[in-house]
Amino acid sequence: MPGSNRTSGAVGSNECEIVITRLFEAPPEFVFEAWTAPEHLARWWGPDGFTNPVCEMDVRVGGAWRIVMHAPDGAMYPCRGVYLEIIAPERLVFTNIAVDDEGTPVLDGLTTVTFEEEDGMTKLTLQTRAVALIPGAVEKLAGMDTGWSMSLDRLARELALRKENA
Amino acid sequence: MAADQLSVTLSALADPTRRAILARLVSGEASVTELASPFEMSMTAVSKHLKVLERAGLIARGKEAQWRPCRLEAGPLKDVADWVGHYRRFWEKSLDRLDVYLREMKKKGKSHAREQ
Numbered sequence: 001m002p003g004s005n006r007t008s009g010a011v012g013s014n015e016c017e018i019v020i021t022r023l024f025e026a027p028p029e030f031v032f033e034a035w036t037a038p039e040h041l042a043r044w045w046g047p048d049g050f051t052n053p054v055c056e057m058d059v060r061v062g063g064a065w066r067i068v069m070h071a072p073d074g075a076m077y078p079c080r081g082v083y084l085e086i087i088a089p090e091r092l093v094f095t096n097i098a099v100d101d102e103g104t105p106v107l108d109g110l111t112t113v114t115f116e117e118e119d120g121m122t123k124l125t126l127q128t129r130a131v132a133l134i135p136g137a138v139e140k141l142a143g144m145d146t147g148w149s150m151s152l153d154r155l156a157r158e159l160a161l162r163k164e165n166a
Numbered sequence: 167m168a169a170d171q172l173s174v175t176l177s178a179l180a181d182p183t184r185r186a187i188l189a190r191l192v193s194g195e196a197s198v199t200e201l202a203s204p205f206e207m208s209m210t211a212v213s214k215h216l217k218v219l220e221r222a223g224l225i226a227r228g229k230e231a232q233w234r235p236c237r238l239e240a241g242p243l244k245d246v247a248d249w250v251g252h253y254r255r256f257w258e259k260s261l262d263r264l265d266v267y268l269r270e271m272k273k274k275g276k277s278h279a280r281e282q
Contacts, residue, residue, distance in 0.1 A: 047259035141252035
């Protein structure tokens with residue numbers, strides 16, 4: 001079960017691995033910079049309508065990054081991590097930790113982004129493994145997904161209990 | 167997971183009154199009157215909320231003419247509680263925006279523009 005769940009996670013499964021591949025019409029140097037310069041990253045990080053009033057990045061191996069995403073409904077989503085590997089403009093490895101309002105981690109991720117040149121374009125592969133603290137992660141991630149915050153904690157917990165008792 | 171169904175579910179859940187109704191139904195089925203009692207709201211308004219929840223498949227109504235108890239349907243909520251789906255979409259949506267951003271930068275013709 002751990003780490004093998006690539007596409008979807010049932011309620012209760014707390015680990016996942018996701019791989020996403022995209023082709024961008026820009027050379028790897030340019031795409032890599034969009035990932036490693038805060039003034040660029042702050043412009044695209046997060047879903048539509050989200051802004052990143054805090055975006056601090058110490059792009060060195062062992063350096064930390066910190067972003068606070070601001071959802072359209074006003075909710076704040078802080079996340080942080082550390083850079084583990086930086087090979088410009090080919091590879092970026094970092095941890096990504098999302099925290100709740102008390103600063104407790106609800107999601108602990110390890111993300112590898114590779115940039116491959118293909119006819120002047122960039123094939124980007126994002127591979128991320130994450131461990132989530134459920135149900136705290138459900139509420140945070142649902143908010144990040146939809147742009148509005150809500151209390152799903154209780155519902156998710158109750159539904160998990162009902163499922164177990166069924 | 168059907169994305170359209172998820173959108174319907176999420177938009178039904180976007181309202182705090184409807185979430186409160188669902189939270190009440192977690193502890194068991196209830197009539198419209200019972201569901202309306204905690205809210206300062208007409209029965210008509212509550213019925214409207216229930217219709218939205220019913221269309222989203224989040225609740226089901228009993229068949230009895232007078233006493234049509236509402237109960238929670240767990241199916242669609244499981245999709246909402248699917249944290250992996252949300253996590254994947256976070257990255258998908260960010261990469262969508264990165265694509266748009268890169269195109270904008272390219273259009274500006276200044277690939278390393280510091281001033282935006």
